Amino acid sequence: AQKVTQAQTEISVVEKEDVTLDCVYETRDTTYYLFWYKQPPSGELVFLIRRNSFDEQNEISGRYSWNFQKSTSSFNFTITASQVVDSAVYFCALSGDRGSTLGRLYFGRGTQLTVWP
């Protein structure tokens, strides 16, 4: 079964602090993909990143970085020098390659990030 756990329900930081959002996943699939989505207060879901199971290189995009570690089944997301505009709900998701679940995304429950000025 596919499962994504985001243990942090809510995080509050002050602007310019660094913050890490945790994501732990479970899957028995050999090939899988991990995703992060952002949901700002306006409600839409914005795709941030996709990473496949064979690529454990960390990725950096501006103030955002992602740390994928298969050994601990984690795909953590760090925002450096946070800004008020980063306030949103962030979802981690998993897509596997097996049978009836092929191509479907399984989402964690989300982490509400609030950045205070």
Next chain:
Amino acid sequence: NAGVTQTPKFQVLKTGQSMTLQCAQDMNHNSMYWYRQDPGMGLRLIYYSASEGTTDKGEVPNGYNVSRLNKREFSLRLESAAPSQTSVYFCASSESAGRVGGELFFGEGSRLTVL
């Protein structure tokens, strides 16, 4: 550049009423999905359609029906609405037709309240 379009954006129903949420995508994607989002629960898959002509149940299909009308359109029907179906509904599409890794493109969501 519409992407995924859902209608209506807001709806209030009384218990027992029926309604259909419409979804259309203009990206020529094969797969389409309906999710519901409830506080503290993340997004849960209701139904999906891997390709035109096929539909399958997701995690929480009870009380819902779907129709993949053509490649562009995927509708979600509530035959007899219940207060437990009060939620925000998202339609999504992806290129993937039987392969893993497709990014989902989401509509703006439809907020449904059942009294």
